[in-house]
């Protein structure tokens with residue numbers, strides 16, 4: 001049982017709260033969450049500490065303690081009496097005015113649902129914003145106006161407003177702000193990851209404003225929310241921020257509080273948050289609107305989370321690799337998480353976490369084909385007949401073969417290897433070990449998120465460090481093929497896999513069965529990978545045996 005202790009403070013004008021540090025000196029207090037807003041600091045503490053006197057010391061400028069108030073943390077499962085579900089629509093589902101009208105009809109076609117709507121940016125807006133930002137660095141201030149991406153974004157959003165019949169004023173400030181920001185980037189000749197997040201936030205801020213205005217126009221009361229203003233508190237890892245615990249009660253309080261006053265459909269920006277130290281806009285990693293949706297689902301204790309895409313649910317493999325991929329009717333949270341983590345673009349890698357914690361079913365549906373049943377993701381499912389569920393490919397992975405320079409019997413070798421990665425802040429994806437050697441792949445999401453120069457230095461540095469204790473081989477352009485399914489049937493799966501790979505003349509360079517028990521990973525050369533996935537798909541999903 002936790003209680004929330006809220007300490008309200010006033011800020012000296014013009015000072016960001018993040019520049020101050022409040023210290024809670026009393027021993028034994030277990031802070032399970034922290035969140036700051038421009039005028040308050042909230043800390044969630046264990047109930048047992050309720051009456052403990054807190055010594056609050058303020059390091060920087062003035063923070064006056066105005067009020068100390070104890071409140072029960074929102075009852076997460078009991079508050080969602082009225083709002084029923086989350087409906088998240090991805091970029092392809094809101095790519096044009098016509099698509100937005102269809103989505104509005106779709107929402108209205110479920111009269112028993114009272115959804116929280118989460119939207120991504122329209123179509124490929126996020127990519128266009130990023131390209132515009134990169135071009136702005138070098139194009140010169142006077143040329144910003146004629147950047148084709150800026151013109152495209154302006155034209156798309158203004159046209160959408162006209163076609164929806166809503167005032168262009170709902171997005172005018174954002175279009176102007178975007179223009180100014182690009183000029184700023186151009187003047188500074190620099191695009192930091194913090195600015196990058198601010199830049200892409202314009203996409204979701206505009207799509208939600210247009211859609212909410214449209215719902216209101218057709219007589220369906222709606223209210224737009226910027227996630228970074230309603231308590232989506234994240235780490236300050238720009239471009240890949242993680243949601244902090246304090247988000248749940250804050251989001252619940254705002255959305256349920258407003259809903260109880262007026263039943264207006266909440267339309268929330270996906271993908272965005274607010275860094276808890278910086279108070280700047282952050283993003284949750286590409287495809288992060290899925291995570292926004294599941295976070296809201298958990299925060300409000302809703303009955304279901306729906307993510308509407310442009311495919312008939314989660315498929316047996318990436319349809320861009322094999323167009324004959326079929327939809328998977330049921331998945332567990334573990335299977336879906338593994339599938340997303342190992343590269344299936346269809347779901348954000350962390351999005352299953354809140355749904356699993358809240359035990360809320362996630363339904364993946366096709367907004368272009370609403371009648372298709374889609375995929376239902378739940379805590380457990382009948383695995384008695386399940387063998388292989390889906391095949392996932394992650395390309396361009398770096399692999400390391402590390403062999404100890406000592407002989408057998410050396411203890412501490414694995415510990416030293418992993419300490420090196422920990423020290424360098426690099427996470428590892430797939431591992432296979434013996435007593436004196438270890439093969440592993442490096443998480444490309446973490447590594448490739450950094451600048452090219454930084455990346456090359458990092459790899460050199462890893463090899464240099466490891467060479468103090470081992471012979472190291474750096475192998476690039478490898479692919480991980482992940483076989484998601486019932487690992488209880490691993491012999492059956494592997495028998496078939498090796499038959500297929502042998503008949504295709506492919507040598508597996510490493511194999512690993514994860515502790516999650518839903519995934520077997522194979523490492524092959526990049527250039528052989530797609531052909532392998534197609535051959536494996538035929539063997540597992542297109543033959544009767």
Ligand SMILES: Nc1ncnc2c1ncn2[C@@H]1O[C@H](COP(=O)(O)OP(=O)(O)O)[C@@H](O)[C@H]1O
Nearest residue numbers: 090091092309310311314315317318344345346
């Ligand atoms: N196993 C898979 N199942 C379904 N879609 C997949 C899979 N692997 C890759 N994809 C790709 O993911 C896309 C859907 O994800 P995404 O583009 O993020 O959707 P949205 O933007 O609508 O949220 C599909 O169009 C498909 O090309």
Ligand SMILES: N[C@@H](CC(=O)OP(=O)(O)O)C(=O)O
Nearest residue numbers: 090091120126286287288289
């Ligand atoms: N617009 C962001 C966030 C997002 O979730 O998009 P989508 O739902 O279209 O994948 C992106 O492109 O990454």
